[in-house]
Amino acid sequence: MNNLKYSLLVISFLLIPGSLCQNGDYATCSASFQCAGIRNITYPFWGGSRPGFCGYPGFQLNCQGDVPILTISSIQYRVLEIDITTQTIRVARGDLWNITCPRFLYNTILEPNLFTFSPNYPNITLYYGCNVQPITQLPGLFNCNVNQTVIRNFFTIGGALPSVPGTGISCDNTISVPVNQTAAGYLALPTASITHLQEALASGFSLQWSANNRVCENCIQSGGLCGTNRNSPSFACYCADRTHALTCNDTSSQTGTGT
Ligand SMILES: *[C@@H]1O[C@H](CO)[C@@H](O)[C@H](O)[C@H]1NC(C)=O
Ligand SMILES: *[C@@H]1O[C@H](CO)[C@@H](O)[C@H](O)[C@H]1NC(C)=O
Ligand SMILES: *[C@@H]1O[C@H](CO)[C@@H](O)[C@H](O)[C@H]1NC(C)=O
Ligand SMILES: *[C@@H]1O[C@H](CO)[C@@H](O)[C@H](O)[C@H]1NC(C)=O
Ligand SMILES: *[C@@H]1O[C@H](CO)[C@@H](O)[C@H](O)[C@H]1NC(C)=O
Ligand SMILES: *[C@@H]1O[C@H](CO)[C@@H](O)[C@H](O)[C@H]1NC(C)=O
Numbered sequence: 001m002n003n004l005k006y007s008l009l010v011i012s013f014l015l016i017p018g019s020l021c022q023n024g025d026y027a028t029c030s031a032s033f034q035c036a037g038i039r040n041i042t043y044p045f046w047g048g049s050r051p052g053f054c055g056y057p058g059f060q061l062n063c064q065g066d067v068p069i070l071t072i073s074s075i076q077y078r079v080l081e082i083d084i085t086t087q088t089i090r091v092a093r094g095d096l097w098n099i100t101c102p103r104f105l106y107n108t109i110l111e112p113n114l115f116t117f118s119p120n121y122p123n124i125t126l127y128y129g130c131n132v133q134p135i136t137q138l139p140g141l142f143n144c145n146v147n148q149t150v151i152r153n154f155f156t157i158g159g160a161l162p163s164v165p166g167t168g169i170s171c172d173n174t175i176s177v178p179v180n181q182t183a184a185g186y187l188a189l190p191t192a193s194i195t196h197l198q199e200a201l202a203s204g205f206s207l208q209w210s211a212n213n214r215v216c217e218n219c220i221q222s223g224g225l226c227g228t229n230r231n232s233p234s235f236a237c238y239c240a241d242r243t244h245a246l247t248c249n250d251t252s253s254q255t256g257t258g259t
Contacts, residue, residue, distance in 0.1 A: 026238040029054035029225045035063035042084055043226040044211035053230045056211035058114045069094060073109050080204050087213055088118060092204035093177055100126075100197060101144030101153075105173050110207070118206035121178035124187060124197070128153045129172030139190045142197075155197055157188045178205035215246060222247035 033041045033050045046055025048063035061068040061079065068079040076094035083089070095102045105128060110116065132138065132152040140154040153171075179187065183200035186192060212235045216226035219237035224247060229236045239248035 023238060023240060023242050025053060025227070025230075025236075025243055026225060026240055029227055029238050035061045035068040036065055036079075037067055038079065038082055041068075041082055043216060044209065045082065052228065053236065054225070054227045056228055057233065058111060059209070059211060072115060073111055075106055075109070078204070087209050088206050089209065090204045090206050092202055096177065096201045098198060098202070100142060100194060100201075101146070105175050107175050108177050114211065115207045115209055117178055118208055120181055121205040122157060122181065122184045123176040124155050124157055124179050124184065124200065125174055125176045126153065126155045127171040127174050130154065130169055131171075132169055139192050140187070140197075142194045155187065155192075157184050177201060179203075180205065218247050219244075222249050224248040 028051065029043070031050070032039070033045070033048070033054075035041055035045070035048050041050075041061070043054060044056035044059040045061055045068075046052050046059060047061035047068075052060070058072075059070070061070055070077045070079050070089070070091065077091035078094050078097060079089055079091055081090040093108065095104070095106065108123075128144070128151065130152045132141065132154070134152075138154055140156060142153050142155075143150050144153055145151075179200040180203060183196070183203060186196045187200055212226070215235050219226050219235075222237070222239070224237040224239040224244065227236045227238055228234070235246065237244045237247055237250075241248075244250050
């Protein structure tokens with residue numbers, strides 16, 4: 001009887017330190033993450049001091065400038081807002097930030113398995129190198145200097161070339177960029193100016209992300225933190241005790257992760 005009591009005492013002493021020993025990855029990923037001007041960023045984002053296993057591939061932020069920079073399909077975006085609850089970010093094209101005559105012209109192409117355009121952000125189309133006569137007055141007309149040559153350009157909402165009586169306009173290049181609906185309204189007016197264009201591009205547009213969103217919600221509800229397995233691209237749920245595959249109350253464990 002005494003022996004049994006003693007054994008139980010020894011066992012409980014052996015178990016307590018084990019249960020107090022925290023999962024190192026859980027502690028790492030629960031640390032508050034601030035990147036450039038944005039605070040309290042969580043999964044799927046990582047970068048700066050936050051390691052990749054706390055996030056999801058394709059969501060690395062560069063925190064060195066005045067706002068976080070996210071790269072999607074080799075294009076840099078300025079991250080203006082992150083909404084974890086609706087899984088949306090508001091971004092502005094970095095190459096069109098205060099610049100309407102960029103050196104290289106890129107369309108706004110996403111990585112469709114990671115990001116989709118939010119509804120209600122119509123595209124603005126920028127036309128470059130157009131054969132518009134210098135005397136022609138068009139809303140949205142602007143000039144760029146390329147190699148000491150002035151080239152004529154303009155923007156429209158949607159994709160259609162404006163119908164100018166008596167002129168067949170053609171352009172060398174077009175790119176399209178989403179803008180918010182208020183901005184689109186201004187840009188559609190005959191009074192639209194290059195300033196309106198710059199403001200529209202600077203206030204950005206919204207994207208919805210997918211990074212195991214549903215699986216992550218379940219992990220969080222069970223008290224865990226979402227991440228990616230250190231050794232494989234699969235999901236990881238970091239819990240106070242150890243790393244689990246999906247939720248803190250599942251029984252399967254992840255091999256080679258956590259401590
Ligand atoms: C950070 O975000 C979490 C989850 O959205 C929230 O519970 C917490 O209050 C936030 N902390 C700060 C300091 O904003
Ligand atoms: C870019 O535009 C913003 C306002 O939209 C302005 O505050 C900022 O100084 C500009 N930056 C550069 C580099 O021109
Ligand atoms: C805007 O343009 C992009 C790329 O051309 C396209 O994928 C997207 O569906 C367009 N958005 C709208 C609202 O038409
Ligand atoms: C500008 O001129 C340089 C040298 O002549 C040429 O290599 C380059 O392609 C030109 N750029 C454009 C946009 O035409
Ligand atoms: C839409 O863009 C304009 C700039 O054109 C900005 O002033 C406004 O705050 C933006 N609205 C929203 C809802 O983002
Ligand atoms: C785990 O816990 C969550 C939240 O308490 C619950 O919704 C879910 O059904 C549980 N899963 C299992 C496998 O027990």
